[in-house]
Amino acid sequence: MTKIWFNRWFSVAFHYMNFIRNNEDGRQFQIYATHPDRAHMSLQGADVAETEPVLDGEEYLTFALGFCAEHGIDVFIPRLHMYTIAKHIQLFEKLGTKVIVCRDLELLESLLEKQKFYESVKQTSLMTIPDYRVVNTADDFMTAYGELVEAGHEVCIKPTNSEGGMGFRIISNKRDALSDLFGTIKRYLSTDQVYQILSSVERFDDLMVMELLPGFEYSIDCLASEAGELLAVVPRRKAGGRLRLLEEVPELIEIAHKVAARYRIPFNYNIQVKYNKGVPKLLEINPRMSGGLHVTCLSGINFPYLAVKSILGEHVGVQKPTYDILASYVEKSIIMNLGN
Structure with missing residues (x-):
């Protein structure tokens, strides 16, 4: 076995x-x-x-x-x-x-460090990346924030080496602090709040200050062979609340093919993009199974198993996903098994 x-x-x-x-x-x-x-x-x-x-x-x-x-x-x-x-x-x-x-150590290191990957993408026409700055001091944050606002952007921040939504905050000076206090937890901070927090230390780890992308967010789940040949692509859109839509979006599928051809990332990975004014912009590429991959498997493709099958040397052909699936989820209670 x-x-x-x-x-x-x-x-x-x-x-x-x-x-x-x-x-x-x-x-x-x-x-x-x-x-x-x-x-x-x-x-x-x-x-x-x-x-x-x-x-x-x-x-x-x-x-x-x-x-x-x-x-x-x-x-x-x-x-x-x-x-x-x-x-x-x-x-x-x-x-x-x-x-x-991923065995390509240089590629893997850059994928795990957003700034390095953004810098490499800048040299290509592969994808559009958001306008951003990387800062290490509170004063540098204020400079970067001012430049991005001057360029016409709303602004957000995120550590360069974080996963998922860890450390992501939206900068907004129009919030009602009392309403936020009594409401649900928000990811908003004012410029003054961020500056005060960052000023508590002389220097901090790389922090990306970037344009806020207010449009649809997609996770493009990909399956590839050990050699990086693309076998399946399924764009999954956040469709409000707990809803997720598995959607055939030609421009996103084309992006996935371009990424596969250039980087040859093996097995399971996902490309996260978000739209701004009709343009899909890169958030990150995760060289692993995505947090929502189990939803994407409703397309009829068993992404985790096929990756295992591939590394065991067995043939996995190009897959044909079912699109236009609207999905959601509910909690399920289970009795925990904690062993001895």
């Missing part, structure tokens, strides 16, 4: 595991998962769940290699410390463990 390991994933890995388990070929897998929080939701999708130590660098590498050797892991699907793992992928291969990760 093929053994698969997920290390410290998001809660939605619960769905990825079940898609792999309930595959169309009836193939049997034993799924392992680790996380520092033994009650984390991702572990509930695993056959074998263990607590993962909080480590970095070489110490984490030693743990990961030991885990693969101890449990005879055939396929490792990392999220945490992807770069470190990719850098030493030959050590996993010596153990007989195949790793679903």
Whole structure:
């Protein structure tokens, strides 16, 4: 039986595991998962769940290699410390463990650091990127903010190395502070608030100050072979509230083909774009399964399983997704299995 390991994933890995388990070929897998929080939701999708130590660098590498050797892991699907793992992928291969990760270290590093990737995209006509500045001091923030406003943009901020919506804030000086206080949690901060917070330290990690993109947001989920050949593209749009629309958008599918041809990213990845005045602009490319990939699988394509099938050396052909699917989700109560 093929053994698969997920290390410290998001809660939605619960769905990825079940898609792999309930595959169309009836193939049997034993799924392992680790996380520092033994009650984390991702572990509930695993056959074998263990607590993962909080480590970095070489110490984490030693743990990961030991885990693969101890449990005879055939396929490792990392999220945490992807770069470190990719850098030493030959050590996993010596153990007989195949790793679903981008092996191009220079590309992987740039994808994980938004500023570096934006700089590389600037040299091409591949995609349109938002107007942005990268700052490290409160005064530099104020300068960047002024330049972007002068250019006619609304402004937002986000750390260059964060995932998803972590650290994302919209700069607005027109908010009613009392209404915000008594209302739902908002991602708005005033210029003065941001400056005051950033002024609390002399320097801070790279912060991207960029134009706010108010249009539709899409996550373009992609499946590729180990060699980077594009096998499936499904644009997924945030359609309000919990609604998601799997939509055939020719210009976004074309972007996916251009990205695949240039970067050859393997397995599962997603391209996030957001529109401004009818133009799709790049937010980021994540070299892993996206947080909403389980919704995209409603297109009829089992993205997680086909990536596993591909790395195991089995043929995966070009897929034909079903588009025009409007989807949503509801919570489901389950009894937690915390082991011994």
